[in-house]
Amino acid sequence: MTGSISLSDEQFDALVSVGHDVLRAFPRKAGACVMMSALYAGRLHHLSHASAALVGGALVVAGSPVFGRTAVRGALRTDLDWDGHAWVRFGEYIADVSLVMTAYAPGAPNLLARHIAPRMKPTQRLYIATPEAARRDDQLDYRPLRIFTDGELDQLYRGALTFLT
Numbered sequence: 001m002t003g004s005i006s007l008s009d010e011q012f013d014a015l016v017s018v019g020h021d022v023l024r025a026f027p028r029k030a031g032a033c034v035m036m037s038a039l040y041a042g043r044l045h046h047l048s049h050a051s052a053a054l055v056g057g058a059l060v061v062a063g064s065p066v067f068g069r070t071a072v073r074g075a076l077r078t079d080l081d082w083d084g085h086a087w088v089r090f091g092e093y094i095a096d097v098s099l100v101m102t103a104y105a106p107g108a109p110n111l112l113a114r115h116i117a118p119r120m121k122p123t124q125r126l127y128i129a130t131p132e133a134a135r136r137d138d139q140l141d142y143r144p145l146r147i148f149t150d151g152e153l154d155q156l157y158r159g160a161l162t163f164l165t
Contacts, residue, residue: 007091011049015090018043019126022097025164030105033098035160037086040097042157044090052090054148059085060141061115068145087142094134094142096127
């Protein structure tokens with residue numbers, strides 16, 4: 001996950017625009033990070049941004065793990081197969097469409113809710129940062145455990161589209 005190239009203005013605009021599209025299309029639902037991130041990465045791929053990746057891993061908040069205490073083994077078919085977190089990696093950025101929604105949802109992990117509330121408003125919803133800025137400025141450590149294959153992404157993307165129809 002190191003050595004990422006810088007995004008052009010057009011690519012960064014697509015990252016923001018598609019993230020907002022996903023948030024408009026997807027119902028407010030906590031615990032849907034895989035489905036939402038697959039929709040995000042899949043849509044970027046359909047717009048010819050094939051280097052966007054669906055990443056699964058751990059989310060550590062202020063030094064304590066919140067999601068992703070166990071590694072994924074085998075194929076991930078549903079959110080139920082995963083106790084971790086998922087996000088999109090595009091260029092040097094991580095883009096997280098479910099972080100804020102999950103933090104403000106009833107039953108959110110207490111650490112996440114307490115940490116996000118003073119930093120981000122519930123209307124912000126889309127979180128984009130470099131991994132270094134996320135750690136330094138927001139005390140959010142995104143630890144990748146796997147990059148999903150194109151086949152896995154396609155399957156999860158189609159599942160997300162089915163969920164939305």
